[in-house]
Amino acid sequence: MLKLDLSQLAGFLPQGYAVSRQTGLKKAADMLAAGNGPGGDFTGWVALPEQYDREEFARIQAAAERIKKQSQVLVVVGIGGSYLGARAVIELLSSPNYNLKVKDTPDIYFAGNGLSTDALLELIALIGDRDFSVNVISKSGTTTEPAVAFRIFKGMLEQKYGKEGARERIYATTDRARGALKGLADQEGYETFVVPDAVGGRYSVLTAVGLLPIAAAGIDIAALMEGAARAMKELSIPGMDNPAWQYAAARHALYESGKSVELLACYEPSFRFFAEWWKQLYGESEGKEGKGLFPASVEFTADLHSMGQYIQQGQRLMFETVVRFEPKGTFLIPDDPENVDGLNFLSGKPLSFVAEQALRGTILAHVDGGVPNILIRMPQISESSVGYLIYFFEYVCGLSGYLLGVNPFDQPGVEAYKKNMFALLGKPGYEEMKQKLESRL
Ligand code: PA5
Numbered sequence: 001m002l003k004l005d006l007s008q009l010a011g012f013l014p015q016g017y018a019v020s021r022q023t024g025l026k027k028a029a030d031m032l033a034a035g036n037g038p039g040g041d042f043t044g045w046v047a048l049p050e051q052y053d054r055e056e057f058a059r060i061q062a063a064a065e066r067i068k069k070q071s072q073v074l075v076v077v078g079i080g081g082s083y084l085g086a087r088a089v090i091e092l093l094s095s096p097n098y099n100l101k102v103k104d105t106p107d108i109y110f111a112g113n114g115l116s117t118d119a120l121l122e123l124i125a126l127i128g129d130r131d132f133s134v135n136v137i138s139k140s141g142t143t144t145e146p147a148v149a150f151r152i153f154k155g156m157l158e159q160k161y162g163k164e165g166a167r168e169r170i171y172a173t174t175d176r177a178r179g180a181l182k183g184l185a186d187q188e189g190y191e192t193f194v195v196p197d198a199v200g201g202r203y204s205v206l207t208a209v210g211l212l213p214i215a216a217a218g219i220d221i222a223a224l225m226e227g228a229a230r231a232m233k234e235l236s237i238p239g240m241d242n243p244a245w246q247y248a249a250a251r252h253a254l255y256e257s258g259k260s261v262e263l264l265a266c267y268e269p270s271f272r273f274f275a276e277w278w279k280q281l282y283g284e285s286e287g288k289e290g291k292g293l294f295p296a297s298v299e300f301t302a303d304l305h306s307m308g309q310y311i312q313q314g315q316r317l318m319f320e321t322v323v324r325f326e327p328k329g330t331f332l333i334p335d336d337p338e339n340v341d342g343l344n345f346l347s348g349k350p351l352s353f354v355a356e357q358a359l360r361g362t363i364l365a366h367v368d369g370g371v372p373n374i375l376i377r378m379p380q381i382s383e384s385s386v387g388y389l390i391y392f393f394e395y396v397c398g399l400s401g402y403l404l405g406v407n408p409f410d411q412p413g414v415e416a417y418k419k420n421m422f423a424l425l426g427k428p429g430y431e432e433m434k435q436k437l438e439s440r441l
Contacts, residue, residue: 001230001379001388004243006250008363008373012319017253018240021403025245028402029238032395035198037402039409044198045394048206049228049387056193057221060208063171063191064215068105070169071133075123075153076213077112077146078137080280080414081201082173085390086110086213088277089205092270092386093219105218106133112149120152132157133169135216137209139195141179144421150181163188173208200409202281203394206387220383227387235395244392247321248399250374254319255293255404259372261318263311264297267355268325268381272299278393285397285408292404301358312369319372323389324359326380327352 031037032046067074076086087110090098099107107130109123134157136150157166172185173193185192193208195201204210206228215221235244251262262282264275275297286292296318298307311318333354335347346354363373379385401408423430423437 001227001234001385002243002392003377004246005375005377006246008367008375009250009254011367012372013250013253013257018246018249021249021252022240022245024403025248025399026238028248028399029236029245031402032398033236038407042198042200042203042409043398044196045200045203045206046398047232048196048199049225049232049391052207052225053194056208057211057225059191060193060212060215061221063193063212067133067135067171067216068218070131071106072130073127073132074106074108074213074216075127075132075134076108076110076137077134077149077153078110078173078209079113079143079145080284081204082137082139082143082146082195082209083110083113084202084273084277084280085205085210088274089210089214089219089224089386089390090217091273092268092381093214093383094217096270096272098217103218106216108213108217111153112136112146115145115148120149124156133171135171135173135212136181137173137195138179138181139175139201139204139209141174141181141183144418147180171212173212200411202277202284203409205277205390223383224387224390227382227384227389228391229387230384231388231391231395235392244396244399247374247376247392248396248403251293251319251321251396251400252403254372259317259319260294262293262295263318263320263371264295264323265300265303265320266297266323266325267300267359269299269302270381271323272297274386274389275299281393281397282400284411284414285401286404286406288406288410288413291406300362301355304358304362311366311371316370319374320363320366321374321376322359322363323376323378325378325385327355328380 031040032043035041035043090108095101109126111120111123134150134153136146138146154166154170157169161169167189170190171193172181172190174181174185174195176194176197182192193212195204195209196207199207206225211221214224235242240246264278266275279295279297282293282295331351333346333349333351335344363375367373378389398408419433420437423433426434
């Protein structure tokens with residue numbers, strides 16, 4: 001399914017860089033499988049593609065069908081790991097223009113992933129007087145951004161449909177037992193879905209967190225899980241033939257050779273939010289204790305005309321990981337009998353041929369410019385290939401965190417801004433901190 005090409009690392013890494021990491025990778029893979037490494041309580045995603053709650057899965061599919069029937073719009077409220085996976089998969093498998101398409105599924109808008117007044121007002125105007133449902137997603141149930149957004153959309157639903165009607169249109173995805181959202185959902189009688197204890201936000205796209213919005217968009221979530229299950233099976237085989245081990249070894253060796261940025265590039269505009277999901281996955285998993293590659297992303301060829309200059313000649317701090325999908329369709333470049341634009345050397349050639357030469361030329365140019373390249377070739381974008389790629393990146397992330405010597409499943413740094421914000425907002429219990437912060441601003 002996935003083909004990893006590391007041939008363009010040859011001039012950058014010493015021979016044997018992979019073999020020298022084999023013992024570390026074995027240890028990392030064993031810790032992921034046994035759940036006994038740092039953060040081992042959060043390795044529930046490792047076996048998830050096979051060991052998930054089938055009864056809940058069927059409820060997710062049923063809820064998605066109900067949402068399709070009852071609403072023209074689904075508002076998905078969540079942030080970070082409770083947001084990016086669903087958007088990534090919907091955009092990659094459907095389109096960034098999903099909402100503009102003629103379809104029998106609801107428009108899907110994402111809310112609660114920021115605090116912009118303008119964005120909120122725009123979203124309310126976009127919903128207009130259409131029927132809508134809400135899927136509120138928060139593992140902790142206390143994150144400020146989605147909590148504020150949910151209060152607003154809950155109020156709108158209750159005003160429009162009454163309390164009883166609103167209850168039929170609110171779907172809460174949260175912790176099995178704890179948190180303010182769980183309490184609210186139980187009290188109000190919303191249908192609830194579970195973020196499993198052992199799965200952290202950024203690894204949760206294949207739980208109800210991602211699956212309900214994805215299914216509501218008409219995507220075959222069973223096929224998505226099957227793709228992930230295939231990856232799980234293939235990538236659990238130990239040894240340096242395993243592409244997950246190879247990728248983890250390469251990025252660790254590049255990091256140790258002095259590279260500090262991994263640039264994820266793709267030639268599909270629909271990949272943009274997948275890259276955002278990937279950035280959270282790697283950024284939150286590795287970026288701690290003063291360590292970790294900074295995950296960045298670009299969209300080719302568009303960004304070759306903006307970031308391309310820096311990549312080619314700026315500070316030599318990065319390597320590139322390029323994801324290339326087989327195209328689904330064919331488009332032949334037309335002939336122009338007058339050849340005014342001088343492009344007839346391309347007449348009759350598929351556009352994908354041009355893209356392929358752009359990819360090959362770019363790889364060589366960047367390698368010549370001192371940017372090592374990792375190429376991931378994928379078949380066509382489909383539920384199955386996307387499920388596979390999700391699991392591949394998650395698994396490599398777990399391996400990479402352990403190779404780096406960090407806990408890839410916590411995010412202590414995220415708390416700092418939250419505490420400051422609570423204090424500055426005047427949340428009870430933060431009075432002393434508020435005074436200290438105010439004196440510094
Ligand atoms: O990956 C993570 O753990 C975070 O990005 C969380 O998903 C994010 O902060 C939202 O948290 P919650 O789902 O508790 O609202």
